[in-house]
Amino acid sequence: MRHKASQKEWDEFDAWAFCRLGGVVRHSDVGFEFPRLREDPTILSFEVQHWEVSGHMNAKGESVLKLQGQFNADFACVACGLGVPDSIPFTRFLILKKSEAEADAYDDEALDEDTDVVACPGAIQLRDFLEDELLLACPMFPRHDHCRPQQEADTSAGEAANPNESAPTEVQRPFANLGDLLKAGKK
Numbered sequence: 001m002r003h004k005a006s007q008k009e010w011d012e013f014d015a016w017a018f019c020r021l022g023g024v025v026r027h028s029d030v031g032f033e034f035p036r037l038r039e040d041p042t043i044l045s046f047e048v049q050h051w052e053v054s055g056h057m058n059a060k061g062e063s064v065l066k067l068q069g070q071f072n073a074d075f076a077c078v079a080c081g082l083g084v085p086d087s088i089p090f091t092r093f094l095i096l097k098k099s100e101a102e103a104d105a106y107d108d109e110a111l112d113e114d115t116d117v118v119a120c121p122g123a124i125q126l127r128d129f130l131e132d133e134l135l136l137a138c139p140m141f142p143r144h145d146h147c148r149p150q151q152e153a154d155t156s157a158g159e160a161a162n163p164n165e166s167a168p169t170e171v172q173r174p175f176a177n178l179g180d181l182l183k184a185g186k187k
């Protein structure tokens with residue numbers, strides 16, 4: 001079922017009803033922007049390939065939002081700062097609870113790494129939930145496979161030493177001029 005709605009519906013998204021009704025919404029239904037990704041200095045560029053949010057009730061009668069998708073991005077390498085291209089899939093199940101207290105009290109020891117419990121006392125901003133997952137899926141320390149920061153550090157140390165080495169050359173220049181003066185004196 002194609003889910004048509006105004007922007008307001010996504011900003012005040014009724015996740016509870018969505019789960020109860022088994023709703024599905026996809027990237028082709030709404031063009032979300034992700035400003036927190038765009039403004040993140042460690043994400044040089046990104047393109048969300050696809051995403052899908054679906055809702056269901058689990059066997060325990062809990063409301064569960066499932067967020068999944070894939071995006072391509074260039075992450076700033078922690079060693080050299082240049083882009084590390086990556087394609088990141090993400091999948092998250094969010095068990096909804098009516099309050100922070102309920103969410104905190106939830107025994108999440110038994111949950112797998114793809115599942116979280118969130119307080120959802122009222123309407124949510126669906127875009128924010130998606131954006132959270134995109135940001136969580138980003139690598140903590142992106143780095144080129146063959147990046148050698150130690151060598152680069154040595155090279156830059158050598159460059160830093162160069163100005164000192166060139167200083168004596170500056171001092172010697174008056175002597176070169178002296179040669180010209182002597183030549184001039186012979187005339």
Ligand SMILES: [Zn+2]
Nearest residue numbers: 077080144147
């Ligand atoms: Zn690098």
